[in-house]
Amino acid sequence: MKKLIAIVFVVLVSIPVFSQINFGLKAGVSTTSLSMPTVKTITSGSTSFTVDGITTAKYGFHGGVFIRATLFGFFVQPEFLFSTRTSEYTITNVRTTVSTVAKQNFNKLDIPVMLGFKFGPLRLNAGPTGSLLINSPKALISNTDFKNNYQRMTFGYQAGLGFDLLFLTFDLRYEGSLQKYQNQIQNLAGTKYNLDDRPNAFLFSVGIKF
Numbered sequence: 001m002k003k004l005i006a007i008v009f010v011v012l013v014s015i016p017v018f019s020q021i022n023f024g025l026k027a028g029v030s031t032t033s034l035s036m037p038t039v040k041t042i043t044s045g046s047t048s049f050t051v052d053g054i055t056t057a058k059y060g061f062h063g064g065v066f067i068r069a070t071l072f073g074f075f076v077q078p079e080f081l082f083s084t085r086t087s088e089y090t091i092t093n094v095r096t097t098v099s100t101v102a103k104q105n106f107n108k109l110d111i112p113v114m115l116g117f118k119f120g121p122l123r124l125n126a127g128p129t130g131s132l133l134i135n136s137p138k139a140l141i142s143n144t145d146f147k148n149n150y151q152r153m154t155f156g157y158q159a160g161l162g163f164d165l166l167f168l169t170f171d172l173r174y175e176g177s178l179q180k181y182q183n184q185i186q187n188l189a190g191t192k193y194n195l196d197d198r199p200n201a202f203l204f205s206v207g208i209k210f
Contacts, residue, residue: 020070022210023065023210024207024208024210026063026065026066026081026205027061027062028171028206029061029203029205030061030083030203030204031059031201032058032085033057033058033199033200034055034198034199035200036052036055036196036198037196039051039052042146042193044143045187045188047095047143048093048094049141049143051089051090051141052090054089054090062081062082062110064079065079065080066079073117073119074118075115075117075118075123075125076114077116079110079112080109080110081110081112082107082108083107084106084107085105085106085199086103086106087197088101089104091140091141103138106133107135108132108133108134111130112128112158115127121164121165122163124161125160126160127158128155128156129155129156130154131154132152132153133151133154133182140183145188146185146187148184148185149184149192150182154179155177156176156177157175157176158173158174160173160174169207169208169209170206172204173202174202176200179198183197
């Protein structure tokens with residue numbers, strides 16, 4: 001979190017040296033898929049469950065504000081976005097072999113800092129992004145022997161293309177994760193199981209710049 005704050009602070013302090021500065025609002029949709037390399041077996045005493053990520057894409061929403069500072073075709077664009085994501089997992093009781101689908105909804109504050117170049121109306125950009133979890137998602141396993149822990153801050157990256165038309169701005173980006181997802185399950189003995197799941201997303205947004 002401190003590193004992200006430092007990056008954003010340096011960017012904001014540097015903005016006055018740029019020749020053109022735009023503020024804007026943006027909103028859009030995302031499709032998120034989950035990458036989970038192995039099925040996890042979670043055990044507490046004689047109670048065991050397996051957890052498997054469902055990889056089909058889920059839809060989410062994002063919206064917020066951005067600042068774009070441009071100089072000789074190069075630009076820096078920090079953004080502050082509220083975003084929603086959904087993930088689903090298949091939870092199977094090892095003893096009864098009964099399976100259920102658990103859905104988790106994540107509400108986050110995303111702070112991407114995009115760096116790029118403008119070629120006329122076209123933009124190429126990429127940069128780091130930090131995601132701060134602002135809710136407590138539903139536990140994956142409904143059993144008193146287990147509890148969910150969540151990593152509040154995760155880091156990733158975004159890269160993509162943008163297009164400007166008058167006061168409108170359009171973006172299509174890919175978002176990848178540099179860290180594993182927030183989910184960690186702990187049993188009564190204190191053993192912690194990391195799910196090793198990573199989200200990947202495509203994001204499309206439309207904005208208005210001033």
